[in-house]
Amino acid sequence: xxxxxxxxxxxxxxxxxxxGGYAMLSLIQSEVVTNHAWITPEQxxxxxxxxxxxxxxxxxxxxxxxxxxxxxxxxYSEWASIGGSLVATLAVVLPSFIIVLLICKLYQKVKKSDxxxxxxxxxxxxxxxxxxxxxxxLITPQNFFHWSSWLLLAGAFICCKYxxxxxxxxxxAGGLIGLLIY
Numbered sequence: 001x002x003x004x005x006x007x008x009x010x011x012x013x014x015x016x017x018x019x020g021g022y023a024m025l026s027l028i029q030s031e032v033v034t035n036h037a038w039i040t041p042e043q044x045x046x047x048x049x050x051x052x053x054x055x056x057x058x059x060x061x062x063x064x065x066x067x068x069x070x071x072x073x074x075x076y077s078e079w080a081s082i083g084g085s086l087v088a089t090l091a092v093v094l095p096s097f098i099i100v101l102l103i104c105k106l107y108q109k110v111k112k113s114d115x116x117x118x119x120x121x122x123x124x125x126x127x128x129x130x131x132x133x134x135x136x137x138l139i140t141p142q143n144f145f146h147w148s149s150w151l152l153l154a155g156a157f158i159c160c161k162y163x164x165x166x167x168x169x170x171x172x173a174g175g176l177i178g179l180l181i182y
Contacts, residue, residue: 006067017059028062032066052171066088
């Protein structure tokens with residue numbers, strides 16, 4: 001039964017998310033923490049941190065970890081928990097996969113359409129809002145009032161914006177510094 005719930009939840013998330021993994025995070029948080037209460041806000045924050053540090057899209061990685069954590073928290077075996085991660089991952093990527101297949105078939109017909117150009121232009125503010133919402137849900141009382149979190153944020157911003165550092169190295173350095181601090 002949990003597999004069906006996970007599949008449906010992540011299928012809906014996959015259908016209604018535009019803008020990539022970070023935009024997806026607010027919907028995942030709303031569903032798995034608030035609506036279903038499958039995991040705690042702290043667990044979700046940890047899942048997002050791990051998802052950012054592992055290769056691949058953060059939204060898909062988050063779905064994978066959430067699927068595993070949810071089934072594990074419900075007392076299922078290790079193998080059943082792995083099944084939960086597979087179900088959540090498949091469900092979240094399925095809508096995008098189908099949409100991309102359809103777009104590939106239809107793109108040649110609509111690429112010069114004014115309606116298509118207008119749609120793409122008008123989606124941008126929504127995507128920015130969803131990414132901002134994702135950042136907002138990651139702020140918890142534990143990390144908002146901790147000076148080292150702000151110092152890490154400032155350091156990462158300066159390295160990426162002004163020093164033009166490779167984001168991968170900034171993430172790795174932030175992870176190592178975080179390990180030392182926390």
